Amino acid sequence: MNYLAAFLLAIVSYSLVSNVVLSRFYGICSFIGVGNKIKSAASMGIAVSFVIIMAALICYPIYNFILVPAGVPYLDTITFILVIASLVQVVGLFIKKFSPSLYKALGIYLPLITTNCAVLGVVSENTASKLDFGMSMANAIGTSIGFLVVIIIYACIRERLESSNVPKAFKGIPIALITAGIMAIAFLGLSGLIG
Amino acid sequence: MAKGEHKQSFIAGIIAENPLFVSLLGMCPALAVTKSLESAIGMGILFTIVLVCSNVLVSLLRKVIPEEVRTPCFIVIIATFVTLTKMFTEAFLPELYSSLGVFLSLLVVNCIILGRSEAFASKNGVLDSFLDGIGNGIGFLMAICLIALFREVLGTGQLTFGNTFTFIADAHNGEPIKLWILKGEGYDVSFSIFSTPAGGFLVLGITLAIMAAINNMKANKKKVDARIKAQKAKEEAAKKREVAQ
Amino acid sequence: MKIDWKSSFKIALIITAIASVGAITIALTNVLTEPIIKQNRAQREQNGLKKVFGDNATFGDKVELKEDKYQYLQAYYPVNIDSSSARVYSTKGTNAYGDVALLVGLNADFTIYNIAVMENTESYAVTLKENYLDYLINPKDKKTHEQAFEDTSVKCGATYGAKLVKDMINQAKEHYKEGK
Numbered sequence: 080m081n082y083l084a085a086f087l088l089a090i091v092s093y094s095l096v097s098n099v100v101l102s103r104f105y106g107i108c109s110f111i112g113v114g115n116k117i118k119s120a121a122s123m124g125i126a127v128s129f130v131i132i133m134a135a136l137i138c139y140p141i142y143n144f145i146l147v148p149a150g151v152p153y154l155d156t157i158t159f160i161l162v163i164a165s166l167v168q169v170v171g172l173f174i175k176k177f178s179p180s181l182y183k184a185l186g187i188y189l190p191l192i193t194t195n196c197a198v199l200g201v202v203s204e205n206t207a208s209k210l211d212f213g214m215s216m217a218n219a220i221g222t223s224i225g226f227l228v229v230i231i232i233y234a235c236i237r238e239r240l241e242s243s244n245v246p247k248a249f250k251g252i253p254i255a256l257i258t259a260g261i262m263a264i265a266f267l268g269l270s271g272l273i274g
Numbered sequence: 275m276a277k278g279e280h281k282q283s284f285i286a287g288i289i290a291e292n293p294l295f296v297s298l299l300g301m302c303p304a305l306a307v308t309k310s311l312e313s314a315i316g317m318g319i320l321f322t323i324v325l326v327c328s329n330v331l332v333s334l335l336r337k338v339i340p341e342e343v344r345t346p347c348f349i350v351i352i353a354t355f356v357t358l359t360k361m362f363t364e365a366f367l368p369e370l371y372s373s374l375g376v377f378l379s380l381l382v383v384n385c386i387i388l389g390r391s392e393a394f395a396s397k398n399g400v401l402d403s404f405l406d407g408i409g410n411g412i413g414f415l416m417a418i419c420l421i422a423l424f425r426e427v428l429g430t431g432q433l434t435f436g437n438t439f440t441f442i443a444d445a446h447n448g449e450p451i452k453l454w455i456l457k458g459e460g461y462d463v464s465f466s467i468f469s470t471p472a473g474g475f476l477v478l479g480i481t482l483a484i485m486a487a488i489n490n491m492k493a494n495k496k497k498v499d500a501r502i503k504a505q506k507a508k509e510e511a512a513k514k515r516e517v518a519q
Numbered sequence: 520m521k522i523d524w525k526s527s528f529k530i531a532l533i534i535t536a537i538a539s540v541g542a543i544t545i546a547l548t549n550v551l552t553e554p555i556i557k558q559n560r561a562q563r564e565q566n567g568l569k570k571v572f573g574d575n576a577t578f579g580d581k582v583e584l585k586e587d588k589y590q591y592l593q594a595y596y597p598v599n600i601d602s603s604s605a606r607v608y609s610t611k612g613t614n615a616y617g618d619v620a621l622l623v624g625l626n627a628d629f630t631i632y633n634i635a636v637m638e639n640t641e642s643y644a645v646t647l648k649e650n651y652l653d654y655l656i657n658p659k660d661k662k663t664h665e666q667a668f669e670d671t672s673v674k675c676g677a678t679y680g681a682k683l684v685k686d687m688i689n690q691a692k693e694h695y696k697e698g699k
Contacts, residue, residue: 256479263472354541
């Protein structure tokens, strides 16, 4: 029971306290580029979440049961990125076959998930901090939840921003970044949440 | 290619097509390692090394790599160079390695390196790719140093040299060099919000807004000048017609 | 789906070739740099131990710790200084703002002998260092390290970093008191 409590607390910690976008700075390019459409933001968030969880699930045994016993832990970066690239290809093929409308809605974002820092970042963190399997999955699940929450909130805010009177120099990306900064300050208030 | 065009691809990467400020790529390391000026300089140098090496290798192999799998091939080449850089940094500059943390591994999926490989190095010769790599690298280095300068000065009130590059501290009798700007004996007007992750977003947003404002002023000036010229031309034409009548 | 075996084979071959060349280069570099890395780490530990206890102390063998109750403690060295025994604990803690790693030297009566900072990558690293860690290492007004640690009137601008440091030192003390 103690481990389950630690697992759930870890999920909350990784999703809110050290939020993937606003505190750890992964996945910013896709975060800023998603624009103001809530539906496409949600679908991209779900796709990224799925890839993060599957990548963490696959890379943990590969690192701990293949690379480390073979004495080559330094080949982790190459192996992880190849796994992630093939995973994204496979996920794309599946989506194309089973739901062509979702595939069209995702459009350019799907191949871009390969270069999303969040996926490689979570997997690298898991190996660098030598987390065990439960904590690695807590990291992955927490990161996915955090990414979804933040990206949907951000899309809603940016939708409102479209119709407001922004000074000319700030139009577009600068005001989007400052909005993200204010969200980061808000999430800073959650930092004492877990012990 | 003529010599002028070589220089063109080099200079373009620094200001006109600065990868961070104009193309808005590679923001993840730009916000994460700019807590202190030293780690930003270190990251910029390592970034340039990886970019130049991978550009040159991709350009050498551009006839061999098949079209369908060029992205995975580029990624493998970049990952190799990133791992080599990581190993050398851990061996020779361990403080820089621990301050950059996981973002050194994340150079593998950096949009700038992948973008330059795909857009430039796979289509141009070795010398141009080399110059393009150096140009973009210097542009990125200058951009993140600018952001780091603001974040460190505003956030901690002082510039510290010697925490990450310990050879500076060793040359200065073991203590890092500190330049006190917003902080000193008895006064402290630094805003520590800029040391937090939120500060990164704010500094980058305000910098981009300032650059957009400067561009707007330049564009306005051009428009106003063009209008004045058109006005003058009309007056000249009207005067000529009067004289002719 | 018709699969073009010849071109697929060629593609797979090229990727494998590039990946293997990369892997071999990395392996060779590893052979070059691994001994240097190990040496650097050992050197840094020795320097840290010297910073805590000074030059005329002898250190015993390192004892690795990996208990769940003491999650910040990595290892300890038994120390012999001025003919009395002591211990120095190597601690490392992480919170939402970054990592802190300390070497905590404890006397036989469980008071603090000295502290050395090995790693400080918090967001508020400079604030933590100047307002709290420097005060613990060089206390003003001729206080001892233990008095500086017990002083509750210290104002530090990095609350969570200071709490982490306090927790790490307290854990080291608890472990020493248990006498294991």
